[in-house]
Amino acid sequence: MSDVIQVAGLTKTYATDKGRPPLVAVAGIDFVVREGEVFGFLGPNGAGKTTTIRMLTGLARPTSGGARVMGLDLAADLPRIKKQIGVVPEASNLYDELTALDNLVFAMQLYGVPRVERRPRAEALLARFRLGEKRDAPFAKLSRGMKRVLTIAAGLAHRPPLLFLDEPTTGLDVMSARNLRGMIAALRDEGVTIFLTTHYLEEAERLCDRIAVIVKGRIVALDTVAGLKAAAPGRTAVEVTYAGADGDVATRRIETDDVATAVQAALAEAGDRRVLAVNTVRPTLEDVFVGLTGLGAEAMLAEKGGKGGGNAAG
Amino acid sequence: MLRDDLRCLWYIALKDLRAYYFKPPNISWGILFPFAFVLAFAIRNPGDLRTLIPGLLALTLLFGTTSMEAIVIVFERRLGSLERLLLAPVRLPALLAGKLLGGMVFGLTVTLVVLVIVLAVFGAGSVNWLLLALALLLAAAAFSALGALVSVAVKEVFEAQTLANFIRFPMMFLGGVFVPVASLPPVLQIVARLLPLTYAVEALRVALFGGSPALAALDLLALAGFTAVLFWLAARVLAQRVA
Numbered sequence: 001m002s003d004v005i006q007v008a009g010l011t012k013t014y015a016t017d018k019g020r021p022p023l024v025a026v027a028g029i030d031f032v033v034r035e036g037e038v039f040g041f042l043g044p045n046g047a048g049k050t051t052t053i054r055m056l057t058g059l060a061r062p063t064s065g066g067a068r069v070m071g072l073d074l075a076a077d078l079p080r081i082k083k084q085i086g087v088v089p090e091a092s093n094l095y096d097e098l099t100a101l102d103n104l105v106f107a108m109q110l111y112g113v114p115r116v117e118r119r120p121r122a123e124a125l126l127a128r129f130r131l132g133e134k135r136d137a138p139f140a141k142l143s144r145g146m147k148r149v150l151t152i153a154a155g156l157a158h159r160p161p162l163l164f165l166d167e168p169t170t171g172l173d174v175m176s177a178r179n180l181r182g183m184i185a186a187l188r189d190e191g192v193t194i195f196l197t198t199h200y201l202e203e204a205e206r207l208c209d210r211i212a213v214i215v216k217g218r219i220v221a222l223d224t225v226a227g228l229k230a231a232a233p234g235r236t237a238v239e240v241t242y243a244g245a246d247g248d249v250a251t252r253r254i255e256t257d258d259v260a261t262a263v264q265a266a267l268a269e270a271g272d273r274r275v276l277a278v279n280t281v282r283p284t285l286e287d288v289f290v291g292l293t294g295l296g297a298e299a300m301l302a303e304k305g306g307k308g309g310g311n312a313a314g
Numbered sequence: 315m316l317r318d319d320l321r322c323l324w325y326i327a328l329k330d331l332r333a334y335y336f337k338p339p340n341i342s343w344g345i346l347f348p349f350a351f352v353l354a355f356a357i358r359n360p361g362d363l364r365t366l367i368p369g370l371l372a373l374t375l376l377f378g379t380t381s382m383e384a385i386v387i388v389f390e391r392r393l394g395s396l397e398r399l400l401l402a403p404v405r406l407p408a409l410l411a412g413k414l415l416g417g418m419v420f421g422l423t424v425t426l427v428v429l430v431i432v433l434a435v436f437g438a439g440s441v442n443w444l445l446l447a448l449a450l451l452l453a454a455a456a457f458s459a460l461g462a463l464v465s466v467a468v469k470e471v472f473e474a475q476t477l478a479n480f481i482r483f484p485m486m487f488l489g490g491v492f493v494p495v496a497s498l499p500p501v502l503q504i505v506a507r508l509l510p511l512t513y514a515v516e517a518l519r520v521a522l523f524g525g526s527p528a529l530a531a532l533d534l535l536a537l538a539g540f541t542a543v544l545f546w547l548a549a550r551v552l553a554q555r556v557a
Contacts, residue, residue, distance in 0.1 A: 093394035097333035109325040
């Protein structure tokens with residue numbers, strides 16, 4: 001598996017008012033994204049997620065450091081890189097005046113898709129993203145969820161092997177967000193490498209093969225979900241729920257490194273009372289995130305000011 | 315690379331024409347507004363209406379090219395859709411040239427409608443068609459570049475409209491549309507020579523009614539110069555804005 005993105009010492013600073021130190025948005029980060037994986041980029045607002053995407057896609061120039069994308073140097077080969085990447089920004093930014101079909105065709109025109117392939121490919125994308133009935137509707141008339149999905153379809157119009165998705169489910173209702181997650185998973189299954197920023201922890205956990213956590217411009221953790229959890233503060237707990245003698249329900253929680261022994265101990269402690277449930281509670285990604293950033297999922301949502309796709313259940 | 319630039323340039327212009335330019339309000343505004351101005355002037359100063367034709371054509375071209383061109387980039391920047399073009403495999407000057415081409419095509423289209431009406435009413439006479447075509451083409455390019463510079467220089471759509479009018483209206487009265495530049499006070503004559511509209515009106519007058527070919531050549535050269543300088547400035551400002 002080769003690396004489609006290699007980032008080394010990538011830094012972005014912005015000048016501020018006279019006399020004040022420059023604002024460091026991204027502070028010398030290093031990471032690689034492997035071919036075919038969904039790479040999650042997680043962090044609170046202002047952590048540097050979008051700035052990193054903007055640098056990797058050529059929208060912002062790094063102050064120092066560099067990157068190779070699709071094997072090409074970001075500083076020297078940007079036009080060739082642009083042909084091989086799809087970018088879906090946080091805001092759905094297609095053209096209000098053009099229809100769904102025309103927006104996709106225009107995206108293909110920009111990337112040099114042959115004329116004979118444009119319409120069939122656009123029709124296929126609309127069908128795939130369940131927008132076939134809206135092919136002739138202006139972008140402005142589509143619902144928020146449909147706009148989001150169409151924007152992702154436009155990012156895929158030239159069939160890029162690498163797709164950047166910036167907060168794809170923000171602001172969507174639960175069903176739209178769920179559908180979109182299914183589509184992202186399907187893209188991964190087709191071999192598209194996906195660089196995903198999100199502030200929904202459950203979404204990241206569900207979709208991502210590896211996750212980098214960025215805080216104040218620095219990557220503070222990078223691993224698989226399981227790897228991050230294994231390194232999380234706190235231990236696995238065993239919770240045994242049983243019926244009490246007088247009909248009430250009691251729960252016993254034992255934190256442990258040895259689940260089997262803890263279960264045996266809890267069952268022994270229950271004695272002849274009826275055991276209703278035995279649960280193993282492992283650290284969640286939220287526990288990991290709280291440990292790394294001091295912020296929880298609720299704080300992340302509050303920062304973003306939205307709910308929408310926040311419920312990743314389903 | 316050049317092939318990518320040319321392809322994107324072309325499709326950006328086509329997209330702009332479809333999405334923004336060829337809308338009924340734009341077409342009617344582009345044609346009616348210069349007619350209304352010239353008619354008002356003709357009623358106030360009756361005389362040979364033919365003398366107003368170069369000014370009418372130049373004015374139509376000025377408003378036709380700049381009406382949308384002056385707001386289209388700032389509009390897309392506000393909506394975020396300019397970012398789509400910045401992410402495409404196209405260099406910034408080519409992106410800007412696509413925007414210019416859209417404005418030029420629209421301006422030339424409405425001006426051709428006005429030209430057909432004018433020729434139907436007054437007759438073709440001894441029109442120098444080549445000079446006419448060159449004058450219209452270069453004037454459209456210069457005006458469109460002016461519109462693009464306005465559009466990249468501001469942050470809000472209303473600012474673009476204000477700034478465009480701040481430039482267009484004085485130009486309209488100083489550029490030889492209603493009053494020959496030679497009849498203006500010396501200081502205003504110098505100011506008039508800094509305006510692309512002056513050269514457009516002058517070149518169109520030679521093309522329609524005859525005159526010094528050398529003067530017309532200088533006018534065309536000046537229009538080409540305005541185009542180059544205004545385009546260069548617009549490209550620089552846009553590069554700073556999106557950096």
